[in-house]
Amino acid sequence: MEECVQQHNLLVVTHIQLRKLLKKGPKYRISSDIDFESCKKELADSLLKYSKQWCVREGVDANALHPWLLKISQLVQKRINFFVSNPLMIPKNKLSLTPSIKTAFSKIHDTYVLVPADKAANNVIIV
Numbered sequence: 506m507e508e509c510v511q512q513h514n515l516l517v518v519t520h521i522q523l524r525k526l527l528k529k530g531p532k533y534r535i536s537s538d539i540d541f542e543s544c545k546k547e548l549a550d551s552l553l554k555y556s557k558q559w560c561v562r563e564g565v566d567a568n569a570l571h572p573w574l575l576k577i578s579q580l581v582q583k584r585i586n587f588f589v590s591n592p593l594m595i596p597k598n599k600l601s602l603t604p605s606i607k608t609a610f611s612k613i614h615d616t617y618v619l620v621p622a623d624k625a626a627n628n629v630i631i632v
Contacts, residue, residue, distance in 0.1 A: 517617065517631050520609035527619070539595065541585045552577055 518524040556570035563569075588595050613619070613631075622630045 518609070518613060520606065522603070523606050523609040523613070526606065539588075541589065545581055545585060548581060549574075549578060 518527060552574055556574055557567065560567050560569050618632045620630050620632065
C-alpha cells in the first residue's frame with residue numbers, strides 16, 4: 506500500500522468543500538438544530554446551582570438572588586422567542602454534508618486512513 510502523508514495541507518483531497526470540512530479537524534461537528542428548551546433548562550439549572558452556592562458562601566437568605574434569577578429567565582425566554590419568531594436570524598453553518606461531500610469522503614476513506622496527528626484538532630495525517 507502506498508503511503509501518503511500531507512502536513513499543513515490536504516492536497517490529496519480534491520473536493521474543495523470536503524477539504525474545508527477536514528481542515529476543521531476530527532473533533533468538528535456540524536451543528537444541528539438548536540433545542541431551545543433543553544438549553545433553557547440547562548442554563549436555569551446552572552444558575553440555580555450557582556445562586557444556592559453563592560447564598561451559602563455569603564451567608565444570606567437562600568432566596569436572595571431570586572429576583573436576579575427571574576430576570577435572567579425572562580431575558581432568556583425573550584431571546585428564545587425572538588429566534589423562534591425569526592428563524593432566519595439563527596446563524597447557519599456554512600458547511601453541510603451534501604451528497605457530493607459524502608461521496609468525496611467515501612472515496613477518500615476507501616483510499617486513505619485519516620488519523621489525528623496530535624492533540625490539536627486540526628492536525629490530521631492522511632496515510
